Amino acid sequence: MVEGRESRRVESGPVRAPHVSYRMDDATSLLAEPGTLAVFGFDDRAAGSADPRLLRVPLETFDTSAPCELWQVDGPVEHGRDGALRWSIGGGWLFAALELDERAHGGPAGAARVAYAQLRDFIRGHEQQQVLRIWNYQGAINRGEGDAERYKLFCDGRAEGCGDWFAAGYPAATAIGHHGDPHLLQVYLLASARTGTAVENPRQTSAWRYPRQYGRTSPGFARAMRLPAEDALAISGTAAVVGHASAHEGDTVAQLDEILLNLEALLASAGMPAGFDTHAPLKAYIRHPIDAPRVRAKLQQRLPGVPVLLLHGDVCRSELLVELDGWRY
Numbered sequence: 001m002v003e004g005r006e007s008r009r010v011e012s013g014p015v016r017a018p019h020v021s022y023r024m025d026d027a028t029s030l031l032a033e034p035g036t037l038a039v040f041g042f043d044d045r046a047a048g049s050a051d052p053r054l055l056r057v058p059l060e061t062f063d064t065s066a067p068c069e070l071w072q073v074d075g076p077v078e079h080g081r082d083g084a085l086r087w088s089i090g091g092g093w094l095f096a097a098l099e100l101d102e103r104a105h106g107g108p109a110g111a112a113r114v115a116y117a118q119l120r121d122f123i124r125g126h127e128q129q130q131v132l133r134i135w136n137y138q139g140a141i142n143r144g145e146g147d148a149e150r151y152k153l154f155c156d157g158r159a160e161g162c163g164d165w166f167a168a169g170y171p172a173a174t175a176i177g178h179h180g181d182p183h184l185l186q187v188y189l190l191a192s193a194r195t196g197t198a199v200e201n202p203r204q205t206s207a208w209r210y211p212r213q214y215g216r217t218s219p220g221f222a223r224a225m226r227l228p229a230e231d232a233l234a235i236s237g238t239a240a241v242v243g244h245a246s247a248h249e250g251d252t253v254a255q256l257d258e259i260l261l262n263l264e265a266l267l268a269s270a271g272m273p274a275g276f277d278t279h280a281p282l283k284a285y286i287r288h289p290i291d292a293p294r295v296r297a298k299l300q301q302r303l304p305g306v307p308v309l310l311l312h313g314d315v316c317r318s319e320l321l322v323e324l325d326g327w328r329y
């Protein structure tokens, strides 16, 4: 029965990308909308709800009234908690988030190891085993010297906790320093039952091949991920890294120009048309608050109409002053 087989294939085929948007509504009403997989509040916007789909991201915004970020999927959404881990599943997608206090895990490496091991254990029990995108927010990310810099310890622990989890290919990722509780490590991810397609950037050395000078453990992430239905590109944290070197030390605007070149090259490498549009939200992580107006002005000029959330965050190399990540539909 060719027909029956055909329709089964369609039913289990790739699912539509989550719809990601910035919304001024309060978190409670966004959680009540159909298909809400996750809601992210910045500053204090996520306070006061016990819903596991609501995450407070410890990054301050540079806007006087900050939106929430909303992830919506087709179909009903289940949610719950598993120890410290909170999760939701719907529309073929899985969201999971963990917040750990490093002091309970022997520091940054231990916390990263435990976070990734717990996420892996949780994912193992579910149909949605393909992790396509991960965000990491670490306190005081650049504190410490050389191999003892906290970000590098995080990279060590992440690799240990992952083991061979990503042996078939790394997800797209972001790792940014936050200015909240310095002991808080927050990790959240998006997974599906289907594999995506990792995309690398010809202008940049793949992160897992970075030379020794950047740390004992190369960071494991892909520059971007095409989602299974090929209807969206999840773009990793993108900084002014050319080859493996940091460019334009001390010049935020020149770094931002370099990032825009990196993003153009990445879109071309993904086989997508140039440019961003008003449906594809981006985030800009800015190290020094004094740079926020300059970054905002440049992005308004270069990416008019594109929703960009400006956040106070530290890039994982101390000489890097700004980083962008986000989506392209």
Ligand code: 3EB
Residues within 6 Å of the ligand: 136, 173, 174, 175, 207, 219, 220, 221, 236, 237, 238, 239, 241, 316, 317
């Ligand atoms: C870079 O290009 C900038 O450790 O997961 C970007 C995205 C960066 C993800 C990570 C690090 C990570 O190397 C840093």
